[in-house]
Amino acid sequence: MIRDLLKWVVPGLVTVLAGSTLSLAMTSPDIERDVIGQTSATAARAGFDWAELSFAMRDVTLSGTTTDQAYVDAAVQRIAMIPGVRSVKTNVTLAPLASPYRLEASIDGGTVSLAGGVPDETTRQLLLNRAKIEQGALELRSGMPERQLWVAGAQFAIDQLRFFDEGGARISDLKVDISGRAKSARDFRDLLIALRAGAPAGVTLGEVEITPALVSPYQWSAISDGRRIEVSGFVPDENLVERYRSAETGGKSVATGLALASGEPSGFAEVSQKLI
Incomplete structure (x- = not known):
């Protein structure tokens, strides 16, 4: 009788288990898409504009920079309630609020300097690499405007330094101001061309004060x-x-x-x- 049970029941059980596993595997991408969609929508509706979300199937990692642990706790609680979410991990930086959110890039005698606020270490390194320097007076601050726009504006500000022998560019929230003296007549011309093309989309070009290159003797x-x-x-x-x-x-x-x-x-x- 036991041999008959093994002969007929066990193969059937294997078939059911295999079918169930295949069914779960086939639906897991749909589950992940649903978790991503619902979590992102919930964060937007709740005003968690500081939050950065990453996903591994049904597991959510919450990162970003904000000013208060209470904001982090509220976000974790809200996300954990979303159907389909299995776990919520946090990697959030608590930092003072900066308003307006500023970064200043300057050059003097060929030496480039950066100072101001950054939302995280990744952005700090990104901007230092853009300026081709190893250190800068960059402090962690919360309150950054829409991340992609602000970073694009900061990179645009840094990029203008290549035209100057002295001067700087500053981004305040999503407005960039530029002032300084061009290195040469060609740099002056190229800078004007770059500024006519405008700042990145979503970023405003503010005050611009550019001095032509220094010559001596002045004929x-x-x-x-x-x-x-x-x-x-x-x-x-x-x-x-x-x-x-x-x-x-x-x-x-x-x-x-x-x-x-x-x-x-x-x-x-x-x-x-x-x-x-």
Whole structure:
């Protein structure tokens, strides 16, 4: 009788178990997709904008940076209640709030510096690598705007340093301000082209104050043949070129072949216009 039981029941049991295992394997991707969808939607509805979620089947890992353990506990409790979630692990950094959320990138004498807030060690290293430096005054802070946008804006700010011999770029929340002196006439031109292309989508380009490259000696000349005045050399800005062209010259036209550069002597604009 036992032989008959083994002959008929055991093969059937193996078949049932195999079928059940196959059924679970076939449905596990659907379960994972459902857990990811429900968890992400719950975090968004609950206002856990600081939370970063990763998934391993039905297990959820909660990371990111926030200011209070109570926020972490609330997020864990909310996520754990979602049907299908098996476990919730935490790897959250508690850091002071920064508002606005700032990063400053600067260069002076060829030395690049970074200072400000970062949400985690991964972002700190990402920005240091972008600036090609090993250390920076970067402190963990919570309150970062939408992560992808802010990081793109910070990288954009750092990238502009390559055009300067001194100056900097700052991101405050999602606005980038840029100021400094270009390394060369070509860098000045290339920087203007980069700025015309604009900041990354979702990031605003704020105040921009760019000084042309420094030259020495600062040369300038104006020559007249009785009918036309030809002006050549350097000027600090385009507005002065327009002032030359509209100057009172007794009917003589003004032709300009000028390059933008800094390093002009004191009173240069007034004296040069008076000479024309």
